[in-house]
Amino acid sequence: MVADVNKQTLDQLKDTAKAIRRLIIKITTEAGSGHPSSSLSAVEVVTALYFGGFLRHNIQNPRDPKRDRFILSKGHAVPVLYSALCQAGYYTFEQIMTLRKLGSPFEGHPNMKRLDTMEASTGSLGQGLSLGVGHALACRLDGLDAHTYVMMGDGEMGEGQVWEAMASAEKYKLQNLTAIVDQNGFQQTGATKDVLDMKPFASKFEAFGWHAQVINGNKMEEVIAALAHAKTVTDRPTAIISQTQKGFGILPILETAGDLNYHGKPLPKDLAEKALALLS
């Protein structure tokens, strides 16, 4: 049985996003490593998917064939997913606080063998969209109306496989597939525009035969509207270029720390406390 999706109001969704942000800070600071800033940029999209009625998921049977699928191709941002699943009741706070610890299934990158809520084992960038194409093809073969969402990073778009996958999705006119580019503007060593600038994304998706939208991905209203609009496209795959800010929600803290990228490191305890106060 697919659980009724809790369609929260906009205010409630914003509160949920805040709660997920707090969890991201707590679990990465406790872990002493991880990618909180890469997770924070994606919070609105993940919140809207899981709590806004877009992603049909089933807490009783996470691998229900009829479920919609969310593949986190930018696997290093998995704290956002663990936190959202905790908020949705899949896991307790104590469980996700074991993030990255020996023996914990809440690994540094998603491991679908250990957690049935993970749709893919990711962490080597560029591979999630191909997996999404596979899911979408299988759902179509089986006559399921399940939708597959794949979230990638903007740095990840440098991987050639993404463009192979894009072309194949167009070949099969996968209207049941949505790619979301979390364009937070940074990657490991600096600004994405300086490292390998793949912009503009929307026109490239369109050139590959996709429908594309560009939104402010940290504005819940825009995220909701884009996800709703994507569902109305019935003749081709859709992309949402979600322009975000890395570390959104705690930007004043990152400014104070003098590092707006803040890639791949947790907040130390004192900064985490300030961040949590900011998000209270």
Add this chain to the structure above:
Amino acid sequence: MAIGEAAGLKLGKATRDAFGAALKDLGNEFPSVVTVDGDVGNSTRTEVFAKAFPNRGFNVGIAESNMVGVAGGLAAAGKIPVVSSFAAFLLCNAFDQIRMSIAYPGMNVKLVGSHAGISIGEDGASQMGIEDVGLACSMPGFTVIVPADAASARKATRAMLEHVGPVYLRCGRIELPEIYTADSPFVIGKANTVKEGNDVTIIANGLMVGIALDAAAALAKTGVQARVLDMHTVKPLDEAAIIKAATETGRIVVAEEHLMAGGLGSAVATVVARTKPVPMEFVNVGDCYAESGDPLGLLQKYGLTAEAIVAAVTKVRSR
């Protein structure tokens, strides 16, 4: 002289042809099977299946990385994808995708690499998969099968579909001698003794089994009775058959159409060293790339011949 001629064998089909025909024949019995191709389905013979079951065949173009990823997604959604390309492009081009999207999550995907080895001939070294077995064996949980003739390739195709988990099936381009009949046993992980003997054991797979039988025929004329083991499954390896051979024959030669590194020879040597150390010799491509040429000429030039095996047997028996 053709492969298998000295051993009195008749030339049959190529393993890729047997695989393609078998896959089509199994299509109704295994409704979850789908094929994913990188636009060489007419070479790997998956097109036979795709033509019979058009909605279950996906040709994603010349894009091996995506091909393997799509298969990973299909498998996660309950399908049994059979992914094929030339062995070199499948294993080498898409290795990280195989690792991440198939091996690490333990997906039920079947990889079929055709055009393995140097015997593909005129197309040259860029098309020759000679690293594939080593790469496939390196991944935890993978089953790696190298059939020796058409009958065993046909049985291997069924066996890999029945097996739950990632499999690599290695096929070749050229016609090979018929070693088995339709009634011969084929069990994953269980070597077949294709010739009895107690003076030395030749462990081979793929095309080298027919050549090993030619070598055994030549050796028999000199009074040396060689045992020939078809080690069609490189992983998991039939350790019992290896220990038995080491114990009973005291000498082992391993013959394969692969680089020295990472192939059957390495795998067998690991077992022998750990269990029953005996002198060993190896017949393989060594540590080099081959070149364009006719298949039999290439096998001659790169030392994959009955004469090379006989020489290795002589050497290992002198130690």
